[in-house]
Amino acid sequence: xxxxxxxxxxxxxxxxxxxxPPADAADVALAASGDGQAFERLYRANAARIHGLARRLAGxxxxxxxxxxxxxxxxxxxxxxxxxxxxxxxxxxxxVHHILGRRRAEGIARQRMADDTALDLAPAxxxxxxxxxxxxxxxxxxxxxxxxxxxxxxxxxxxxxxIAASLGIAVGTSKSQLSRARMALRRHLDA
Amino acid sequence: MHEHEWADxxxxxxxxxxxxxxxxxxxxxxxxxxxxxxxxxxxxxxxQQARRLAxxxxxxxxxxxxxxxxxxxxxRRPARLHGAWLAAAxxxxxxxxxxxxxxxxxxxxxxxxxxxxxxxxxxxxxxxPVTRRPEATRxxxxxxxxxxxxxxxxxxxxVAVLERNxxxxxxxxxxxxxxxxxxxxxxxxxxxxAATYRRKLALLRDAAALIARS
Numbered sequence: 009x010x011x012x013x014x015x016x017x018x019x020x021x022x023x024x025x026x027x028x029p030p031a032d033a034a035d036v037a038l039a040a041s042g043d044g045q046a047f048e049r050l051y052r053a054n055a056a057r058i059h060g061l062a063r064r065l066a067g068x069x070x071x072x073x074x075x076x077x078x079x080x081x082x083x084x085x086x087x088x089x090x091x092x093x094x095x096x097x098x099x100x101x102x103x104v105h106h107i108l109g110r111r112r113a114e115g116i117a118r119q120r121m122a123d124d125t126a127l128d129l130a131p132a133x134x135x136x137x138x139x140x141x142x143x144x145x146x147x148x149x150x151x152x153x154x155x156x157x158x159x160x161x162x163x164x165x166x167x168x169x170x171i172a173a174s175l176g177i178a179v180g181t182s183k184s185q186l187s188r189a190r191m192a193l194r195r196h197l198d199a
Numbered sequence: 200m201h202e203h204e205w206a207d208x209x210x211x212x213x214x215x216x217x218x219x220x221x222x223x224x225x226x227x228x229x230x231x232x233x234x235x236x237x238x239x240x241x242x243x244x245x246x247q248q249a250r251r252l253a254x255x256x257x258x259x260x261x262x263x264x265x266x267x268x269x270x271x272x273x274x275r276r277p278a279r280l281h282g283a284w285l286a287a288a289x290x291x292x293x294x295x296x297x298x299x300x301x302x303x304x305x306x307x308x309x310x311x312x313x314x315x316x317x318x319x320x321x322x323x324x325x326x327x328p329v330t331r332r333p334e335a336t337r338x339x340x341x342x343x344x345x346x347x348x349x350x351x352x353x354x355x356x357x358v359a360v361l362e363r364n365x366x367x368x369x370x371x372x373x374x375x376x377x378x379x380x381x382x383x384x385x386x387x388x389x390x391x392x393a394a395t396y397r398r399k400l401a402l403l404r405d406a407a408a409l410i411a412r413s
Contacts, residue, residue, distance in 0.1 A: 032346075033338075033344070033345045033348050033349065033409075034346075034349050034407040035411045036341070037247060037338075037341040037342045037345040037407055038342070038345070038404055038408060040337075040338065041341070041400065043404065043408070044269070045258075045264065045271075046407075046411060047269075048262055048271075051261075051262055052262075055256060055261065056254040056255055056256050056257075057254045059254070059256070059257045060253075060255065060257075064252075071257070072257055072259065072261060075257060076261050076264050077262075077264050079265045080268045083269045084231040085211075091341070091344070115396055143248055144252065156376070158249070162245070162246050162249035162250065163250070165247045168216075183207065183210070183216070184207055186210060187206045187207045187209075187210035187211075190204070190206075190210055190242045190245045191206050191242070192240040193245045194244065194304055197244050197248055198240070
């Protein structure tokens, strides 16, 4: 009997510290009161990280569009930011939810979990140079769900329980997808 | 057992996600198998390389599109916070507070109808005083918190002027609120309260902008 999917809960990205520095807190307060220049400063400070997340979760072709979406959404939801965590943490969580939500809405999720036949686990050693991709390209070529688990766990630092809840999969599935992703990517480690 | 049959367990071992019995079994297998040790090293290398991935700016500047979408394409006026401006703002507030004092004083001697008739035409009359509206109080609270956290970045002279003017504003707001409590429909008092609150917001915004740029 299939286990019903766990209800989705917001991801709680790991926080590096618990408070924004004064300049950032000032910009957040200003932006929340309608200051576009302050919001632009927040964009400049966070664009690289959000764009990297979008690129790794959804592919380079969608990264620009999704990054813009995230910041537009952040502007509209800024009044909900209570300052309990850093602004960058709040923004990151919003970005993960938006990007994964878009993927689900577009029906990509149905294809997301790879079966073993789609995955090359055979090589015990790194492939020759002609077969190697750079690490980021190799991540991009992982099957969708495997890539999402790998990015959220190994790149972004989320726990399996959080990933499973957000993706609507079992924790065990998240762990096995991560294992398969690591096995596939070991062929493409940078020298 | 083939190495990729061990993959899940080694991956969990790497993440310190095994119970003690399973962990001991893996460690025994690692001790006995160079191939498994090599595999573990490779998985660890993948994990470490993932952690080192660098973020980079988008190739194109995405801000113009974002600004258009949220309607902030035009830059706001730059902050004008400096000593002379702050002092002028304070004097204007003193004059405004004096007007409130006059209204409160004359109200005691003059029937309310006469006071209302003498007041200027109403600018804004809200169902709820602006100082009680949740959105407004949230904005002010956030800006005050930002100012408290960042005031050390401002020079002492600016901080002194800022604190003096905020005290004048808060006193003016308190006067207006007390007067409004006794005469809630007074158009002048409502308008004065709203205008004073907007001054407070503007002052806090400019101070926060200075902190953000310091």
